[in-house]
Amino acid sequence: MNSHPIPASDAFAGPAPDQPSLSLAAPSLAEYFADNAGDGAVTAFIFQQLHAVIASGKPVLWVQDRMSQREAGKPYPPGLPEDLKMILVTVNRPVDALWAMEEGLHSDAIGAVLGEVWGDPAALDFTATKRLAMRSEARGIPALLIRRAAHPNLSAARQRWNISSLPSRPDPDDDRAPGEPLWQADLFRARGRAPGQWVAGPGAQGATLEHHVRMDLGPDAPGQDADDASRAAG
Amino acid sequence: MKHDFTDQGRGAVILPFTAGPAKAAQFSTPNFRMGAGLRPAAGAGLAQAQQMLDCAGMMFGNDTKTSQAVITSAACPNPAPNPAMTAPIIAPPTSASRPGGPAQRITQRGTAGPLDAGNGPATDRDALSRRIVSIHLTDFAIARWLRWAAARHDALPDDLPVVLAAEGAHGPVVTATNRAATLAGLHIGARVVDMRALCPQVRVVRADPDGDRAALDKLMLWARRWCPWTAVDGADGIVMDTTGSDHLWGGEAAMLREIEGTLGVLGFSTRLAMAPTHGAAWALARYGAVRAIATPQTLDSQTAPLPARALRLDGDTVLLLQRLGLKSIGDLAAVPRASLARRFATAALTQNPLLRLDQLQGRQPEPVNARTEPPRFAVQARLPEPVQDPTPYLAELCDALCETLAKAGHGARKVTVTVYRTDGEVSHVTAATARASRDPNHLRRLFDDRLDRIDPGFGFELITLEADTTDPLQAVQSGLDGRTEDGAALAQLVDRLSARLGPGMVRTPSARASHIPERSLTWMLALAQAPGARRKLGHISRPLRLLDTPEEIHVLYAIPEGPPVQFRWRRVSHRIAHFHGPERIAPEWWTDRASARLRDYYRIEDDTRRRLWIYRDGIYGEIYHLPPQWFMHGVFG
Numbered sequence: 089m090n091s092h093p094i095p096a097s098d099a100f101a102g103p104a105p106d107q108p109s110l111s112l113a114a115p116s117l118a119e120y121f122a123d124n125a126g127d128g129a130v131t132a133f134i135f136q137q138l139h140a141v142i143a144s145g146k147p148v149l150w151v152q153d154r155m156s157q158r159e160a161g162k163p164y165p166p167g168l169p170e171d172l173k174m175i176l177v178t179v180n181r182p183v184d185a186l187w188a189m190e191e192g193l194h195s196d197a198i199g200a201v202l203g204e205v206w207g208d209p210a211a212l213d214f215t216a217t218k219r220l221a222m223r224s225e226a227r228g229i230p231a232l233l234i235r236r237a238a239h240p241n242l243s244a245a246r247q248r249w250n251i252s253s254l255p256s257r258p259d260p261d262d263d264r265a266p267g268e269p270l271w272q273a274d275l276f277r278a279r280g281r282a283p284g285q286w287v288a289g290p291g292a293q294g295a296t297l298e299h300h301v302r303m304d305l306g307p308d309a310p311g312q313d314a315d316d317a318s319r320a321a322g
Numbered sequence: 323m324k325h326d327f328t329d330q331g332r333g334a335v336i337l338p339f340t341a342g343p344a345k346a347a348q349f350s351t352p353n354f355r356m357g358a359g360l361r362p363a364a365g366a367g368l369a370q371a372q373q374m375l376d377c378a379g380m381m382f383g384n385d386t387k388t389s390q391a392v393i394t395s396a397a398c399p400n401p402a403p404n405p406a407m408t409a410p411i412i413a414p415p416t417s418a419s420r421p422g423g424p425a426q427r428i429t430q431r432g433t434a435g436p437l438d439a440g441n442g443p444a445t446d447r448d449a450l451s452r453r454i455v456s457i458h459l460t461d462f463a464i465a466r467w468l469r470w471a472a473a474r475h476d477a478l479p480d481d482l483p484v485v486l487a488a489e490g491a492h493g494p495v496v497t498a499t500n501r502a503a504t505l506a507g508l509h510i511g512a513r514v515v516d517m518r519a520l521c522p523q524v525r526v527v528r529a530d531p532d533g534d535r536a537a538l539d540k541l542m543l544w545a546r547r548w549c550p551w552t553a554v555d556g557a558d559g560i561v562m563d564t565t566g567s568d569h570l571w572g573g574e575a576a577m578l579r580e581i582e583g584t585l586g587v588l589g590f591s592t593r594l595a596m597a598p599t600h601g602a603a604w605a606l607a608r609y610g611a612v613r614a615i616a617t618p619q620t621l622d623s624q625t626a627p628l629p630a631r632a633l634r635l636d637g638d639t640v641l642l643l644q645r646l647g648l649k650s651i652g653d654l655a656a657v658p659r660a661s662l663a664r665r666f667a668t669a670a671l672t673q674n675p676l677l678r679l680d681q682l683q684g685r686q687p688e689p690v691n692a693r694t695e696p697p698r699f700a701v702q703a704r705l706p707e708p709v710q711d712p713t714p715y716l717a718e719l720c721d722a723l724c725e726t727l728a729k730a731g732h733g734a735r736k737v738t739v740t741v742y743r744t745d746g747e748v749s750h751v752t753a754a755t756a757r758a759s760r761d762p763n764h765l766r767r768l769f770d771d772r773l774d775r776i777d778p779g780f781g782f783e784l785i786t787l788e789a790d791t792t793d794p795l796q797a798v799q800s801g802l803d804g805r806t807e808d809g810a811a812l813a814q815l816v817d818r819l820s821a822r823l824g825p826g827m828v829r830t831p832s833a834r835a836s837h838i839p840e841r842s843l844t845w846m847l848a849l850a851q852a853p854g855a856r857r858k859l860g861h862i863s864r865p866l867r868l869l870d871t872p873e874e875i876h877v878l879y880a881i882p883e884g885p886p887v888q889f890r891w892r893r894v895s896h897r898i899a900h901f902h903g904p905e906r907i908a909p910e911w912w913t914d915r916a917s918a919r920l921r922d923y924y925r926i927e928d929d930t931r932r933r934l935w936i937y938r939d940g941i942y943g944e945i946y947h948l949p950p951q952w953f954m955h956g957v958f959g
Contacts, residue, residue: 132959161867197812265902266927
């Protein structure tokens with residue numbers, strides 16, 4: 089099993105579609121689907137991409153609806169990246185979530201807008217996503233929308249991801265403990281780049297996307313899914 | 323000449339602290355100028371000054387509008403007004419503190435410095451020409467509580483004892499008593515447990531000194547209905563400079579009766595006195611006869627029998643004077659100044675009987691320092707016929723309000739739109755801002771989609787827009803690119819979100835000193851606190867998300883002290899593949915109840931590859947406890 093450790097760069101489109109790296113240099117609306125509310129992979133994957141925003145010192149506007157908050161939990165700053173400034177908005181209706189996100193995209197003081205919407209509300213139709221996408225592109229503020237218990241219906245999001253957890257890397261110090269996390273990142277629709285499936289992991293500058301993951305540590309290295317992912321992508 | 327007392331009085335019963343000041347402010351400025359203008363001419367003698375006061379006062383009563391008329395009328399006894407006389411009139415009327423003229427002049431004459439032993443008392447009658455009223459609210463705190471209780475229909479009958487209590491060094495201490503409690507033998511300063519033993523049926527209420535102070539402040543502003551210069555005097559008093567105002571109320575004695583009666587209607591029992599100096603009025607109000615009035619001639623004779631503590635000295639100094647045999651003010655005044663000056667040369671004001679005596683007798687100036695009234699910003703639109711929708715008028719109202727705010731250098735923190743319907747109903751919508759703002763577009767946008775909630779009925783004819791709370795706001799220069807600094811943009815976003823969704827829905831995390839995960843941060847209102855960055859906790863790994871309430875899981879374990887092998891969460895069974903822990907977090911014994919148990923946290927990865935944070939509440943084998951329960955608490959990335 090060989091590996092391609094790909095350095096993350098700030099360019100949105102990498103040098104080639106097969107060597108993608110991820111950041112939000114060209115801000116737009118991106119949708120992230122998670123199939124399980126108890127899965128933290130999508131949150132971690134998103135915050136890997138927000139390094140530049142957090143470093144800029146601008147706060148992140150985080151809009152949650154009630155159901156997402158109850159099922160997936162509230163953000164917990166001690167576990168989130170350092171220097172993250174956050175405004176948490178809790179809403180009762182999906183239409184309020186969309187309104188709050190759009191208000192955030194109107195303001196120059198916000199670094200990124202992160203929304204969590206549960207299910208497939210009628211308010212979140214193609215027009216609503218188109219509004220968000222165009223507003224985001226016009227103001228240069230990334231808009232990220234986490235969807236749970238949702239179907240990938242018609243949407244104007246420029247990137248649509250499916251994120252789930254993979255078995256973590258082994259901990260070099262403790263073979264019983266979970267180590268560095270890995271995620272299955274499935275870009276199933278995208279504009280301006282080719283879709284693909286990758287094994288994602290935390291990197292210094294952002295999420296790293298790889299087709300092959302070296303799992304040469306530990307006796308019971310869980311590498312099966314990574315192989316699947318690389319086969320699917322390759 | 324008479325003002326509309328009944329109207330003010332009625333307003334006072336409902337809303338006592340707001341009706342007066344505006345009315346007082348209308349006549350405060352001319353009166354103030356007149357008094358100031360008269361002062362330099364008072365060298366002609368007290369009688370002439372008094373005569374001028376009366377003349378000017380009548381003129382003031384007839385025509386308060388033009389200060390020019392006041393000047394000429396004030397000048398009538400003195401055909402050649404000196405230049406000093408006109409100076410305070412020209413002075414801008416915005417300074418509402420007492421005119422500096424007389425006080426400065428007295429100090430310039432400098433006859434009575436504390437160490438200057440030469441002058442006897444009462445050579446300079448000019449210093450005694452003010453008329454100061456001191457109001458002592460004898461039971462302000464308890465009266466305020468009774469008013470508050472009556473307003474919420476919780477008033478006790480008069481014959482049931484009530485005391486207010488505050489925390490003391492050895493438990494709660496009585497700070498105020500009502501009449502029934504006093505009759506039952508309860509007294510201020512005693513411990514509540516002792517008083518309960520004396521009178522078991524006493525009702526103990528927590529005292530609210532901050533609220534009392536704020537209420538006294540409002541009452542002080544309301545008292546400007548009698549004269550323009552009022553100030554708070556200690557925790558239970560108001561001092562007013564009524565020079566030139568008494569004739570409006572039919573003389574000095576009638577004015578004191580009026581003040582006592584009006585405050586009595588509000589439920590506050592008072593003791594009042596009027597004297598030429600603040601010190602003498604204070605002493606007479608607390609230790610003198612009822613509604614005592616001291617003139618410059620009778621000042622010494624009236625204050626001489628008062629006890630030494632009437633000099634506003636602290637307890638130790640009073641004790642010292644008593645040991646020296648100086649029990650009354652008269653005793654103290656009889657002592658040669660040089661001796662007192664030598665003994666108390668370096669003492670502070672509250673420990674210096676000589677300075678206090680000089681203040682009482684007018685040798686040391688002590689002007690009433692009346693602070694300016696807080697400005698009130700409100701605009702209104704009167705419409706020729708009832709309308710159903712206030713939105714088209716809001717832009718104009720916002721422009722007008724912001725213009726007013728800009729002139730005063732203020733910005734609004736809270737704005738209210740009130741509509742007065744034709745059928746008498748009043749409804750309002752309020753919006754708050756995170757930082758002071760006077761941007762009309764921003765204020766207008768705060769009411770977007772919110773004015774729909776007003777039920778228009780048959781329409782309304784009057785719309786008011788009021789800035790309830792304001793902060794000083796200086797003009798800010800914007801950058802060359804036309805943008806202001808980003809703090810304002812963020813605050814405006816928070817304002818809009820809070821106005822539409824409710825302030826409690828927009829929050830920002832703030833760290834707290836606690837090891838318990840859910841207590842280690844609080845979610846503050848974003849309106850109250852700007853978002854700040856938080857330092858991470860070293861190498862300790864914490865989840866990205868925390869469940870609001872830990873969810874119980876049912877576990878199977880191999881050994882009781884270790885992690886579970888399998889658990890059931892949200893009706894799904896999970897097997898544990900990896901775990902890390904335990905991390906033990908003990909309860910905070912200084913806040914938790916005794917039944918709180920320690921927690922063992924495990925970071926686990928289950929067979930569906932999710933990384934979770936679970937804990938065991940308690941440990942096995944604890945006596946007096948049930949077996950521990952397991953909870954799901956957080957989610958890792």
